[in-house]
Amino acid sequence: MLKLVTGAGTPMLQTKTALVEDPLSPDIQLxxxxxIETxxxxxxxxxxxPQIGRSIRMAVAEADGKVYTLINPEITTLSEEKVLFEEGCLSLPGQYFSIVRxxxxxxxxQDERGLPKKLRATGFLAIVIQHEVDHLDGILICDRYRKQQQNPKYKKLYGTLE
Ligand SMILES: [Zn+2]
Structure with missing residues (x-):
């Protein structure tokens, strides 16, 4: 099992990741x-x-009983319709933040075979994907929460967000 990187001020968790050049390399395939097991x-x-100490653009996720391997993910559109959801993070044990997504x-x-894929996600899967892509851009939920608190639009919609 891989060891988790934790803590809000940890540089590994605040650094934008590099693209995965070869999804089929033995390193990535392993x-x-x-x-997924971790x-x-x-x-x-x-x-x-980054949560297991690798600054590369890949993540795994599970939603609705399906496992996704997301290599070099890039969000191409985000809906104007927002939802507020209380999120936790394996890198911030015991902490929860209401995040607007x-x-x-x-x-x-690219999937685990390196094949290009497109996905339209809604609800819980969409929230998980936004959380994981944030990690790949070096953004933690505590930082996003703080930023959203300063956004007058969200403040008006959700009060203090708490
Ligand atoms: Zn997280």
């Missing part, structure tokens, strides 16, 4: 099942590479 053992619904998104990525 990492995928290890990340996600399950830690009882998470998503795990991004888009209800629906479209995503392009």
């Amino acid at each position: 990492l995928i099942p290890e990340m 996600m399950y053992k830690e009882r998470g619904v998503g795990l991004a590479a 888009s209800e629906t998104l479209t995503l392009k990525y």
